[in-house]
Amino acid sequence: MTLSTWSGACHCGAVRFAFQAPSLRAFACNCSLCHQRGAIWVGCADAHFQLLGGNDALSTYAFGTHTATHYFCRRCGAAPFSHPRLAPAHWVVNLRCVDGVDLATLEIHPFDGQHWEDAARAWLQAQAMASAVR
Ligand SMILES: [Zn+2]
Structure with missing residues (x-):
């Protein structure tokens, strides 16, 4: 699997x-x-994420079950990445903060976070099926 x-x-x-x-x-x-x-997310493994600068500018927000950790910049308020509730040891990155991404060219899949338990179950089943096919 080639990584970009x-x-x-x-x-x-x-x-x-x-x-x-x-x-x-x-x-x-x-x-x-x-x-x-209005975040658009992409997931990545913890080993595939690097914070290059600004650790001292980051703050976090949590709500609900407090499983997820949502990072944001204290200075500008932008929210570039989170540890998501679905996989708190991994990351989701906000594509709105990624250089050179044209969101209009991407298929954007819905995740029904308003009904998180059902959406998480469906997502995990889809992941399991995808890895069984692979
Ligand atoms: Zn900032």
């Missing part, structure tokens, strides 16, 4: 990061937070 590298930053540039993924499988969550932020 993408990089990005928050709006003010204090927080910089890079990550590797086989492709940009984008999804949009409709939970109360993602709805307000």
